Amino acid sequence: MEKKNAWEEYKAKDLKELEKLSAEYKDFITAAKTERRCVSELVRLAEKDGFRNLSDVIAEGSGIKAGDRLYAVHMKKTMALFTIGTEPLTDGMNILGAHIDSPRLDVKQVPLYEDKEFAYLDTHYYGGIKKYQWVTLPMAIYGVIVKKDGTVVDVEIGDAEDDPVLGITDLLIHLSADQMKKGAPVVIEGEDLNLLVGSRPLAGTEKDAVKEQILKYFKDTYGVDEDDFLSAELEIVPAGKARDFGLDRSMVTGYGQDDRVCAFTSYKGLAEAGNVKRTGVCLLTDKEEIGSVGATGAQSFFFENTVAEILNAMGITEAIAVRRALSRSRMLSSDVSAAFDPIYPSVMESKNSAYFGHGVCFNKFTGRGGKSGSNDANAEYIARVRDIMDRNHVRFQTAELGKVDQGGGGTIAYISARYGMEVIDSGVAVLSMHSPWEICSKSDIYEARKAYTAFLKEA
Numbered sequence: 001m002e003k004k005n006a007w008e009e010y011k012a013k014d015l016k017e018l019e020k021l022s023a024e025y026k027d028f029i030t031a032a033k034t035e036r037r038c039v040s041e042l043v044r045l046a047e048k049d050g051f052r053n054l055s056d057v058i059a060e061g062s063g064i065k066a067g068d069r070l071y072a073v074h075m076k077k078t079m080a081l082f083t084i085g086t087e088p089l090t091d092g093m094n095i096l097g098a099h100i101d102s103p104r105l106d107v108k109q110v111p112l113y114e115d116k117e118f119a120y121l122d123t124h125y126y127g128g129i130k131k132y133q134w135v136t137l138p139m140a141i142y143g144v145i146v147k148k149d150g151t152v153v154d155v156e157i158g159d160a161e162d163d164p165v166l167g168i169t170d171l172l173i174h175l176s177a178d179q180m181k182k183g184a185p186v187v188i189e190g191e192d193l194n195l196l197v198g199s200r201p202l203a204g205t206e207k208d209a210v211k212e213q214i215l216k217y218f219k220d221t222y223g224v225d226e227d228d229f230l231s232a233e234l235e236i237v238p239a240g241k242a243r244d245f246g247l248d249r250s251m252v253t254g255y256g257q258d259d260r261v262c263a264f265t266s267y268k269g270l271a272e273a274g275n276v277k278r279t280g281v282c283l284l285t286d287k288e289e290i291g292s293v294g295a296t297g298a299q300s301f302f303f304e305n306t307v308a309e310i311l312n313a314m315g316i317t318e319a320i321a322v323r324r325a326l327s328r329s330r331m332l333s334s335d336v337s338a339a340f341d342p343i344y345p346s347v348m349e350s351k352n353s354a355y356f357g358h359g360v361c362f363n364k365f366t367g368r369g370g371k372s373g374s375n376d377a378n379a380e381y382i383a384r385v386r387d388i389m390d391r392n393h394v395r396f397q398t399a400e401l402g403k404v405d406q407g408g409g410g411t412i413a414y415i416s417a418r419y420g421m422e423v424i425d426s427g428v429a430v431l432s433m434h435s436p437w438e439i440c441s442k443s444d445i446y447e448a449r450k451a452y453t454a455f456l457k458e459a
Contacts, residue, residue, distance in 0.1 A: 005357040006395045006443045007250070018446040021268070022252060025445055026242040028264050029254045033159075033237045034142045035077045035286045035296075038100040038260060042079060042267055042284065046071050049271045051081055054309065064313045067275050072306045077286040078296040080306050081270055083456075085279040089311060090321050092328030092421070094459045095281040096266035096452050097412055098335060099288030099298070102256035103127035103434045105134065105193055105236035107141070111229055112197075114211035119198035121166075123236055124190070127289030131188040133435050138165035139195065143234035145224050153222045155232075158239040165239045166195050195236055238436040245439055251356070252445070257438040259288065261445060262334035262427045269452025280456040288335075288412055298412040327420035330381070330459045332452065333413035337361040337399050339429035339441075347407075352400045354429035359395030359447040363425035366401055368408030375413035377424035384459070385424060392454035395447045399429075426451065
């Protein structure tokens with residue numbers, strides 16, 4: 001069952017395409033550090049590639065036909081893109097489903113305070129993180145502040161060349177005897193993830209002069225007051241751009257590769273698939289890291305509603321049509337997998353692990369322990385996917401998420417499977433997953449894009 005490392009078989013043409021895709025990918029994840037930024041960047045790319053806003057097409061009343069490229073956005077944090085196929089939509093779709101949220105620190109609604117002449121923003125971590133990994137690093141702030149009159153103010157601090165950066169301090173090693181006795185989950189407490197943002201008092205101010213200096217900065221720069229934090233969505237993410245990793249430049253390091261590496265390659269797969277028989281879809285959802293909940297998570301009815309709108313614009317109004325379209329669909333849940341790390345081999349089962357350079361990874365199931373919370377793909381569907389990959393010379397591997405009793409995790413696969421569609425998890429292997437700086441193989445990114453294109457054309 002052993003397969004060669006893909007790098008050993010690449011020709012000059014492959015390497016050229018691989019490096020081109022990697023460069024585009026690094027630009028994407030550097031620009032798309034939040035789900036809002038991810039959606040806006042994908043809308044920019046989609047419109048450049050000929051996709052049109054579904055709302056505009058419906059408003060025109062000209063109908064929808066095979067070959068049309070459409071996109072729909074909900075609350076600026078989730079989206080779906082479609083290439084309409086020549087076969088009836090009610091016969092099903094080929095869907096690539098990824099999530100675009102990533103672990104981070106969120107600014108609390110009442111965040112700004114002063115303590116001993118330091119100004120801080122109080123945060124609440126989002127998703128599964130090792131809290132100790134998020135200290136002593138340069139951090140940036142991205143997000144929006146919305147005023148009572150509805151004005152939306154975009155905030156971006158920390159990534160421009162002349163921007164300051166922010167960060168969370170840690171205890172010096174010389175005085176950390178008690179801290180070093182703590183278990184890893186509590187070395188840094190959640191309530192201690194306070195972002196240091198200033199230390200200079202505002203001249204002529206007697207009380208909380210450092211805090212007032214920071215408020216003045218927000219007022220002068222963004223025109224907002226302290227009360228406006230109540231209606232803000234500000235995310236704390238690592239400062240800095242995605243970069244090549246390794247002396248051989250074979251890898252990419254950057255923030256948010258879980259799961260934007262699969263979001264990007266899924267979009268590229270759809271954009272490059274061209275005209276298709278079955279309608280091709282790239283579904284990109286929010287909130288996966290906290291259970292796919294809320295109006296923008298995969299558990300919402302956004303996708304179902306969007307399919308209903310498309311069917312209606314085609315003149316298909318029967319209520320059952322949406323159910324038929326969804327139940328007859330096939331999906332790759334485009335989500336990352338844990339890469340085998342030889343520094344930590346004890347948590348992995350080597351025969352059923354994902355390896356860098358061995359291609360896109362298929363996970364028959366995820367979940368915890370006895371497959372709890374998992375979509376368990378059926379054998380017939382796996383055989384179909386294998387055949388597509390082999391016929392299109394896509395390098396792929398299969399894996400589980402570590403040893404059975406070590407932990408586990410989930411994706412959006414089980415949510416889509418509720419419609420009765422066939423689903424399997426498929427994505428890129430990642431090192432240091434959920435850390436501020438994750439690592440992927442350029443080869444696996446390249447093979448994922450090839451896999452997604454082949455699936456859309458032939459599934």
